Amino acid sequence: MTTSAIPYGNEIFDIEFDFIDHQLVICSSTGANRTVRLEPKSVADFYAETMTTLAELGFPTSIQSHPNEVDPAPRFAEDVEHASYDPHAANLFWRQLIQAHRVLSRFRSRFAGKVSPVHFFWGAMDIACTRFSGRGAPRHPGGAPNLGDWVMAEGYSRELSSCGFWPGGGEEGAFYAYAYPEPDGFAGHVVNPEQAYYSKDHGEYLLPYEIVRQAADPDQVLLGFLQDTYEAVATRAEWDRALLEEDPDRWKERETRS
Incomplete structure (x- = not known):
């Protein structure tokens, strides 16, 4: 990292x-x-x-x-209170991040508009990727603990769809997806797999890590979740999808014909 x-x-x-x-x-x-x-x-x-x-x-x-x-x-x-370091746990978390980074990067390649790198946030300890519609957004109210509201206002100054992986504050981590601003009907969109759900407390869709890890094809399960939650934003907020989206495999057919 x-x-x-x-x-x-x-x-x-x-x-x-x-x-x-x-x-x-x-x-x-x-x-x-x-x-x-x-x-x-x-x-x-x-x-x-x-x-x-x-x-x-x-x-x-x-x-x-x-x-x-x-x-x-x-x-x-x-801070002399926090003094632990578990090499096995650190390595395991890093390996989770590697897999998340790999699939998020693949998902990122489908977007031709402005999109963030797949990057790690040290505050909430999450790895994320954010797509932007190109339109402005209402000023974000802020409110994150020990973080200036101006940081949130700047970070959310454009309409966006964001997704990532968070180790969680409870028993396990989760993949997540949210929109800012959240369009009408976003929370009721049909999202796969069936274990994915919209959390009113978090204001985002969540998919438990273990559901993905234990799937027969973890990559496809996660890509489906990322695509469904993105479409929940893009369709309901009327993004210019013809302009913003691209097929990263579009050259394969030509290579086969040649």
């Missing part, structure tokens, strides 16, 4: 979580690389080690020093 390249002056660096050898790897364009061990230690210690390592590489860094989208949100430098 990587930040990708981060510009810094005339150089760049990137930070990667290695959940096989369990280390944080910082690589720079200067050729210098450093690591921070992923092991049981307090958040405060990990934060201090990471910031010190960046400074030693020539990239002194200042960030917002507390978590977003959670409450309470103790400052990283002061």
Whole structure:
């Protein structure tokens, strides 16, 4: 899991979580690389080690020093309570993200309009992909804990359909899909598989992870859920689907004929 390249002056660096050898790897364009061990230690210690390592590489860094989208949100430098690290659990979650990323990327390829990368949000710990209709949206009211309302207003300034995977705050994770703004009739759209449902509490469709994992063809079950929930938005909000959608396999027929 990587930040990708981060510009810094005339150089760049990137930070990667290695959940096989369990280390944080910082690589720079200067050729210098450093690591921070992923092991049981307090958040405060990990934060201090990471910031010190960046400074030693020539990239002194200042960030917002507390978590977003959670409450309470103790400052990283002061959080000595949370100090666990389970290598097996971390690797398992990473492998779930790999599979989610793979299928979300395939789904993403069907859209010719503006679409986000498949990317990871550190606040809610979800991996997501968002499609945009090209039209503006009403100002988002905000309200996420420990996150400025202006961030939400900017992030939801365009009409969108979003989907992703979230490890969940309960017994298991789930795939999700939602719209902003939510069009009339969205919650009543027929969505497959039958175990998928619309959650009024979350304002989105949910599909439990285990339903997908145990399916005979997990990829097709998940792709069907993503397509159905997207169509719930696109049809009811009257998106220009002829302009925005594309078949990524459109060349295969020509290749076969040739």
